[in-house]
Amino acid sequence: MMKASTIKGWLIVHRWTSLVCMAFMLLLCVTGLPLIFGHEIDHALGNGAEPAELAEPLMHRSIDELVSAAERFKDGHVVKFLVEDPDESDVWFVNMGPAIDDPNTTAFLGLDARTSEVLSEYPLDGGLVAILLRLHVDMFAGLPGMLFLGLMGVLLIASIASGVVLYAPFMRKLSFGTIRTSRARRTQWLDAHNLLGIVTTVWLTGVALTGVINTLSIPVYEAWTAPQLAEMVGPYMDREPTPAQTRSAQLALEGAQRAEPDLKLSFMAFPGNTFASPSHFVAFMRGKTAWTSKFLKPLLIDAQSGEVVESRTLPWYATALLLSQPLHFGDYGGMPLKVIWGLLDVLAVVVLASGLYLWAVKAPSVSGWIERREAADGVNDATKRPRRGVA
């Protein structure tokens, strides 16, 4: 049985960890809800790439033709990455920048693989989903914003943990799920807070933990790309860059498929990019099953011959990051899972908001409640009788 002073201590931990992260967690829940359906919202807003129905099925063009088409469409910008559409085999995406080694992305185009027509240009700055995403990821504050939200996530986890510790003493006389509807409004909200809080514990802890891991994605990618990709591309870094006219993304893709027939492309970095070498593509391959599709395997591919020169397996921390992404987004079990994710998000908002209410509307006397408990504990000690079954 927990001592009254211990309960008081945990109440202080629960109150302050919650209050400090409260505003940010409400922001994350509110922006996160539409982001669960970001893909669907993008399609509804016309930002998705929808390949036209063709009267006759056409062969896919060479990837190099698509790259040229993209660079004609966005004059003066170059393709940095080729990205495969996981849902639509007739569409390829390209990520473009002002220069091959420029970290900024200036265009994200969807192209029809059969006609090399540009189907979509993603509104990188102005799109609703893009704005929500920036608010959710870093509040428009870059890496410091991301790391700050990560810290707030750690506080949320501490708040959840202290809430779980407090659950038992609060429920000592109540059966599971009781809401004392005949009591004061604050008591009803307290009961609802305890019920919703305890049933969403695992989900919210999971989403918070994977969210915190995602806030470390930039340092993790740096820690991964710095030693491992550098080790892979290092021996080739002082080679002359392969001229764009003599390299072939199509040959590289075919080489990658030959070397890893059981994998498919996730995305491919172009030569000169920070993810590749001056004379190699790096193809990031993923598996074809639900589980293996979450992991990436980088292949180093000669830019001219398309031969796979080397490959690596991911370090554990990059694997942890890749697994954290679906577990945070809830996008790995079809539309019903997304809907459930959304409902749980709404429950989390109720838990947060009711917690704020419980703090703002002070208990008639928390100290009185604790004093009564202390007195009760004293009686128990005196009579040596456990208080079981009193409720």
Place this chain on the structure above:
Amino acid sequence: MTRWTIWRAPMLVSLASALGMGVALGTDGAGDVFSWFALSVPVVVSLAFVIRAYTKERRAQ
């Protein structure tokens, strides 16, 4: 309330949530369907107890 009666229901809901989150990660098809049911448990339990509490009150009045 004993420790067991306090924690029995929360543990079952937590187990269902964890399985719901985990299973869909490694499977498709039937695994996804299982996850939909398992991860619905916390939502359904929340709604059921809140609705029960307030409809019971109305009946009592």
